[in-house]
Amino acid sequence: MTRSPYWQEIPTRLRLEQFEQFVWPHLSLGRRGPPPTLALHKIFNYILQALYMGCQWKMLPIDRNAEGHPEIHYTRIYRTFRRWQADGCIDAIFSGSVQQLHQDQLLDLSVIHGDGTTTAAKKGGDNLGYSGHKHLKGDKVVALCDRNCNVIAPFISAPGNRN
Numbered sequence: 001m002t003r004s005p006y007w008q009e010i011p012t013r014l015r016l017e018q019f020e021q022f023v024w025p026h027l028s029l030g031r032r033g034p035p036p037t038l039a040l041h042k043i044f045n046y047i048l049q050a051l052y053m054g055c056q057w058k059m060l061p062i063d064r065n066a067e068g069h070p071e072i073h074y075t076r077i078y079r080t081f082r083r084w085q086a087d088g089c090i091d092a093i094f095s096g097s098v099q100q101l102h103q104d105q106l107l108d109l110s111v112i113h114g115d116g117t118t119t120a121a122k123k124g125g126d127n128l129g130y131s132g133h134k135h136l137k138g139d140k141v142v143a144l145c146d147r148n149c150n151v152i153a154p155f156i157s158a159p160g161n162r163n
Helices: 016-026 040-053 074-086 089-103
Strands: 113-120 129-131 136-145 151-159
Touching: 016 040, 016 089, 040 074, 074 089, 089 151
Parallel strands: none
Antiparallel strands: 113 136, 129 136, 136 151
16 A cells, blocks of 8 residues: 655654654643653643544543553643643644744645535534534634645634524
């Protein structure tokens, strides 16, 4: 089986060098309590894997230590993800990756296409509407991509019941 081109792969695991170059500068560290027992590089890879798989956090396959126990509890991974999300780290990582693509001249903006979908909302929020066609309450999200399928800008365009 032939390997797909680099631009079609979704990263689910970063090497330590990639993490230190692209992710580490944008992360916020906890202000209180002891430092994490597991490296932030490994925690970030668990987050990437959970986002890629789309599974529940408790179903995330976590490596075992020498005693056979999970090396970290899934709630610690989730809390770290939520803290980074609230601090704007995830947005900064995304912006930094688009900036790096631009600096490396890998963005081809001769063709830009938008791929839209309606996403479900589990709880309340802004800009929500009930979509009778999909039988859910949510909002419309559009991801603008370049010719090489690099996501340039995702944004919420309208409530789920509006065009």
